[in-house]
Amino acid sequence: MRLLIVEDEREFAETLRKGLLAEGFTVNMAHTGPDGLWAATEHDYDVIVLDIMLPGFSGYELLKRLRAAQKWTPVLMLTAKDGEYDEADAFDLGADDYLSKPFSFVVLIARLRALLRRGAPARPTVLSSGDLRLDPAARTVYRGQKRIDLTAREFGLLEFLLRRAGSALSKNEILTHVWDAHYDGDENVVEVYVGYLRRKIDTPFGTHTIETVRGVGYRLSVS
Numbered sequence: 001m002r003l004l005i006v007e008d009e010r011e012f013a014e015t016l017r018k019g020l021l022a023e024g025f026t027v028n029m030a031h032t033g034p035d036g037l038w039a040a041t042e043h044d045y046d047v048i049v050l051d052i053m054l055p056g057f058s059g060y061e062l063l064k065r066l067r068a069a070q071k072w073t074p075v076l077m078l079t080a081k082d083g084e085y086d087e088a089d090a091f092d093l094g095a096d097d098y099l100s101k102p103f104s105f106v107v108l109i110a111r112l113r114a115l116l117r118r119g120a121p122a123r124p125t126v127l128s129s130g131d132l133r134l135d136p137a138a139r140t141v142y143r144g145q146k147r148i149d150l151t152a153r154e155f156g157l158l159e160f161l162l163r164r165a166g167s168a169l170s171k172n173e174i175l176t177h178v179w180d181a182h183y184d185g186d187e188n189v190v191e192v193y194v195g196y197l198r199r200k201i202d203t204p205f206g207t208h209t210i211e212t213v214r215g216v217g218y219r220l221s222v223s
């Protein structure tokens with residue numbers, strides 16, 4: 001089984017590599033986001049062990065770009081407990097499993113074997129509400145037959161709302177997930193972007209997909 005480790009802490013990566021070799025894996029390593037993405041795109045690995053904090057760009061960014069490139073290699077993400085990201089983010093972005101550092105090597109092997117048994121993940125399903133459809137992999141949005149062009153931020157916002165369709169979401173929750181973790185601007189930016197989205201996905205079609213929940217924030221209707 002061919003495995004790629006993307007981890008910038010070289011000593012740690014080397015320890016992992018030796019252990020995995022002993023378990024019979026063929027192991028390649030990359031130490032930066034761009035190198036990892038290149039390796040993962042150019043070669044066919046059976047599984048990828050991906051660290052989050054990497055030079056160049058993060059493991060999250062790598063995963064996003066990998067899936068956008070239609071590569072469905074199973075990914076096990078290494079998350080740090082004190083990190084700014086959590087497991088929910090890892091799954092949202094298409095990781096197939098995650099392990100919090102520090103972890104035991106025995107657990108890592110068990111998780112990797114489980115991932116390998118499961119095989120390549122299915123292409124993520126298209127998210128929809130009524131005749132509104134968003135394809136996370138192709139990064140397209142359609143209302144019926146009509147294609148809707150969204151900016152990256154609008155797309156991210158709509159994807160987040162669709163993934164949590166039916167739940168009332170506070171502006172703060174939306175801000176945390178859709179904007180940069182370090183964004184410290186006004187919450188009203190959410191209102192502004194919901195306005196942009198409505199003008200593209202609802203107003204021209206006479207639909208009300210994004211509801212305002214008074215005193216809370218917003219909810220995307222389920223059907």
Ligand code: CA
Pocket residue numbers: 007008009051052053054
């Ligand atoms: Ca790291």
